Amino acid sequence: DIQMTQSPSTLSTSVGDRVTITCRASQSISGWLAWYQQRPGKAPKLLIYKASSLESGVPSRFSGSGSGTEFTLTINSLQPDDFATYYCQHYNSYSVTFGQGTKLEIK
Amino acid sequence: QVQLVESGGGVVQPGRSLRLSCAASGFAFRSYGMHWVRQAPGKGLEWVAIIWYDGSNEYYADSVKGRFTISRDNSKNTLYLQMNSLRAEDTALYCCARGIIDHGMDVWGQGTTVTVSS
Numbered sequence: 001d002i003q004m005t006q007s008p009s010t011l012s013t014s015v016g017d018r019v020t021i022t023c024r025a026s027q028s029i030s031g032w033l034a035w036y037q038q039r040p041g042k043a044p045k046l047l048i049y050k051a052s053s054l055e056s057g058v059p060s061r062f063s064g065s066g067s068g069t070e071f072t073l074t075i076n077s078l079q080p081d082d083f084a085t086y087y088c089q090h091y092n093s094y095s096v097t098f099g100q101g102t103k104l105e106i107k
Numbered sequence: 108q109v110q111l112v113e114s115g116g117g118v119v120q121p122g123r124s125l126r127l128s129c130a131a132s133g134f135a136f137r138s139y140g141m142h143w144v145r146q147a148p149g150k151g152l153e154w155v156a157i158i159w160y161d162g163s164n165e166y167y168a169d170s171v172k173g174r175f176t177i178s179r180d181n182s183k184n185t186l187y188l189q190m191n192s193l194r195a196e197d198t199a200l201y202c203c204a205r206g207i208i209d210h211g212m213d214v215w216g217q218g219t220t221v222t223v224s225s
Contacts, residue, residue, distance in 0.1 A: 001169070034210075034211035034212070036211075036212075038152075044215055045215075050209060050210070055213065087151065087152055089211060089212075091206070091208075092208070093140070093157075093164075093208050094157065095154075096142065096144075096157065097154065098152040101151040101152070
């Protein structure tokens with residue numbers, strides 16, 4: 001089974017900062033990776049799919065990159081609404097694996 | 108609007124069964140694969156199962172294989188999760204999500220809570 005490992009687990013940051021979250025796959029997953037944002041008490045929200053495609057309606061300060069086994073989510077100019085937990089996800093037609101999550105905290 | 112609404116959660120004793128439902132509206136339910144995803148209290152997201160758009164294939168996480176069954180009724184726009192032999196570690200918020208093979212899970216329900224406790 002493919003394992004997804006995110007780092008860091010927690011990130012203390014400030015409004016206006018640029019943050020990068022990394023997700024590593026235990027084997028090559030080509031570009032089948034998505035990123036989700038989850039605010040407390042809310043359902044996850046799709047941000048990025050196919051590693052770098054921005055979901056409709058998601059602000060352009062969110063971007064994704066990578067292929068193979070290493071992927072990153074970058075958030076430019078962090079806004080108050082962005083303090084949440086972020087998950088990477090590998091998906092295909094028969095299996096899904098989530099990373100363990102990265103929580104953005106206000107410094 | 109596009110919506111998924113789960114129901115059927117509750118408190119159940121270990122070893123018992125429960126069936127969850129997910130009612131879809133606002134989109135062509137029969138055209139999409141569907142997932143169940145769960146989240147234990149204070150923990151991360153865990154994928155549970157997927158069923159293809161036509162119900163022809165279903166796949167499960169190892170943690171639920173042989174105990175849970177995902178199914179759908181496209182005539183009723185409803186997704187199901189039959190959960191048997193429930194364990195304490197199955198306690199979680201269970202959400203259904205619409206899946207697109209090259210896109211991820213783009214629509215999520217708010218979830219229904221399952222508590223397994225004696």
